Amino acid sequence: xxxxxxxxxxxxxxxxxxxxxxxxxxxxxxxxxxxxxxxxxxxxxxxxxxxxxxxxxxxxxxxxxxxxxxxxxxxxxxxxxxxxxxxxxxxxxxxxxxxxxxxxxxxxxxxxxxxxxxxxxxxxxxxxxxxxxxxxxxxxxxxxxxxxxxxxxxxxxxxxxxxxxxxxxxxxxxxxxxxxxxxxxxxxxxxxxxxxxxxxxxxxxxxxxxxxxxxxxxxxxxxxxxxxxxxxxxx
Amino acid sequence: xxxxxxxxxxxxxxxxxxxxxxxxxxxxxxxxxxxxxxxxxxxxxxxxxxxxxxxxxxxxxxxxxxxxxxxxxxxxxxxxxxxxxxxxxxxxxxxxxxxxxxxxxxxxxxxxxxxxxxxxxxxxxxxxxxxxxxxxxxxxxxxxxxxxxxxxxxxxxxxxxxxxxxxxxxxxxxxxxxxxxxxxxxxxxxxxxxxxxxxxxxxxxxxxxxxxxxxxxxxxxxxxxxxxxxxxxxxxxxxxxxxxxxxxxxxxxxxxxxxxxxxxxxxxxxxxxxxxxxxxxxxxxxxxxxxxx
Numbered sequence: 411x412x413x414x415x416x417x418x419x420x421x422x423x424x425x426x427x428x429x430x431x432x433x434x435x436x437x438x439x440x441x442x443x444x445x446x447x448x449x450x451x452x453x454x455x456x457x458x459x460x461x462x463x464x465x466x467x468x469x470x471x472x473x474x475x476x477x478x479x480x481x482x483x484x485x486x487x488x489x490x491x492x493x494x495x496x497x498x499x500x501x502x503x504x505x506x507x508x509x510x511x512x513x514x515x516x517x518x519x520x521x522x523x524x525x526x527x528x529x530x531x532x533x534x535x536x537x538x539x540x541x542x543x544x545x546x547x548x549x550x551x552x553x554x555x556x557x558x559x560x561x562x563x564x565x566x567x568x569x570x571x572x573x574x575x576x577x578x579x580x581x582x583x584x585x586x587x588x589x590x591x592x593x594x595x596x597x598x599x600x601x602x603x604x605x606x607x608x609x610x611x612x613x614x615x616x617x618x619x620x621x622x623x624x625x626x627x628x629x630x631x632x633x634x635x636x637x638x639x640x641x642x643x644x645x
Numbered sequence: 646x647x648x649x650x651x652x653x654x655x656x657x658x659x660x661x662x663x664x665x666x667x668x669x670x671x672x673x674x675x676x677x678x679x680x681x682x683x684x685x686x687x688x689x690x691x692x693x694x695x696x697x698x699x700x701x702x703x704x705x706x707x708x709x710x711x712x713x714x715x716x717x718x719x720x721x722x723x724x725x726x727x728x729x730x731x732x733x734x735x736x737x738x739x740x741x742x743x744x745x746x747x748x749x750x751x752x753x754x755x756x757x758x759x760x761x762x763x764x765x766x767x768x769x770x771x772x773x774x775x776x777x778x779x780x781x782x783x784x785x786x787x788x789x790x791x792x793x794x795x796x797x798x799x800x801x802x803x804x805x806x807x808x809x810x811x812x813x814x815x816x817x818x819x820x821x822x823x824x825x826x827x828x829x830x831x832x833x834x835x836x837x838x839x840x841x842x843x844x845x846x847x848x849x850x851x852x853x854x855x856x857x858x859x860x861x862x863x864x865x866x867x868x869x870x871x872x873x874x875x876x877x878x879x880x881x882x883x884x885x886x887x888x889x890x891x892x893x894x895x896x897x898x899x900x901x902x903x904x905x906x907x908x909x910x911x912x913x914x915x916x917x918x919x920x921x922x923x924x925x926x927x928x929x930x931x932x933x934x935x936x937x938x
Contacts, residue, residue: 460826461825462822462825462826481825481830482822482825482826483825483827483828483829483830483831484828485828486826486827486828487828491826492826494822494823494826498820498822498823498826499823500815500816500819500820500823501819502815502819503812503815503816503819507812510812511812511813511816511824511827511829512827514809514813514827514828514829515827515828558827562827562828
C-alpha cells in the first residue's frame, strides 16, 4: 500500500485554479520527484499535502488515513514534514533553537537523540549551533531547514526546491545528503527545478505542467525520454 | 533633590507604561496587529479589582488575582471573537475592528458601572520612605510598581527564551507558516499571547489606579495610547524595547511636567514619538528584517 496517496486533487487560489486534478503515490522507502517549470503547481502540491492549503476536491491519504481536512500542525505528529521553499528558517533564533522547534511535538529525550543524528548528517550545524540562523550562508540555511525537518522523525519528508540559489558544489552536497537519507530508509517527496539532478536520484518521477500531470515513470525512463530532455534538461 | 524626586516619579509612571507596552508589543510581534482595545482592558482590570475589594470586601492580593483572571479571559475572548475571523483580512480591517472593540468595552463599562467616577484606594500600603531629612521621598507605590515591572520583565524574558511555549511564540512571530510546519498550533499560540498581555494589563490597571485613583470608563485610553507610543519608541515587537520605551516615556513626561510646562507635557510626549519615527523608524531597539535568498 502506498504511504502517500493523492487522488484527483484540485487546488485554487481564489478564482485561479493552480492544480487541476492530479493523482500520484509515494511508496515507503522511495524517492519520488515532481518536476516541472515555474508555475506548474509543484510547490502548491506540496503545500496542499502539508496542510497549509486545502484542496477544493479530491483526497489525500497518508498511511490509509484521509488527511486533507487536518490543519498543518496536526500532520507533524503523523509523520509528514515539509521543508519549505526558500528554507524559511527562524532567522532571529539560534541554530539549536531552530532544531528544537523542529522537534516541537517530540519529548525532550527524543529531541536529544534526534539532535545527535542531525549533527551527524550536518557537522557544520554543530559548529554553528549557538549562532543566530540569519547569519548562516544560504547553503547552511538549507542544511538547517533539512535538519529541522528531520527533528520530527518524519515518515515522509517533503523537500521543496532544496537546491534553489545554491552554488553547484553545495547542490551536490545537498543531493548527497538526500541520497544518504534515502539509503537509511527515509521516504522522500522531492520538488525540483533542477530536473537532471532530481531524476538522477529519484526512483520515480512525475512531470507537472500547468496543474496537470503529463508524464510519469522511473527516474531513468524520464531522464532518457526525448520530450523531457528537450523541455527540462536542456536538449 | 527635586530632580531626583521627579526622576523617581517618572520611572514609576514609566514602569506602568512599560507593563502596558509589553501587551501591545507582544501582540504586535505575533499577530502583526495593533490591539487598540488593550488600553480598555486596563480599565476593566481597575474596575474588577475595585469591585472585588469594595463590594466583596476581599483583600488586595486576591482582588488583583481576580482582576488578572477576568482580563486574561477577556483577552482570549476578544481575540477569538473579534480578531481570529479576520486573520486573512487586510490590516486596515483588523485595525478598525480593534478600535471598535475599544469603544465596545468603554461603552459596556459605562452601561455596567455608570459614568460617575469611582474613587479607588491604593492597593499598596507600604509607607513612603524619606531620605536626606525628608528631601527625597520614595512613595510605596513607586517602590512596588518598579519592582513588579522588573519581575515581569525578567519573567517574560526567561519565558520567551527558555520555555517551549515561549519559543513557539517567537517562531510564530517570525513565520506563521513555518511555525505550523513544526507542528505548532498557531491559533493557540496567539490566544496565549493575548492571555498574557491582558493579564499584564490587569496588573498595570491596578497599579495605574493606585497612582491616579479615579475610575472612569475611559481611564484606559490615555495610558493606552501613551504605552503604544512607548512600544513604538522602543521598537514595536521587542520586549526589552517596550520596557525601555515605557520608562523613557514616563521620565520624559514627568520631567517636562516639572521643568517645562504642565500643560505641554503630553504634547512633548507625542512630539518624541514623531521625532523617533523620523530619525529611527524601527524604534530604539527595533530589529531590521534581513532576508537571505
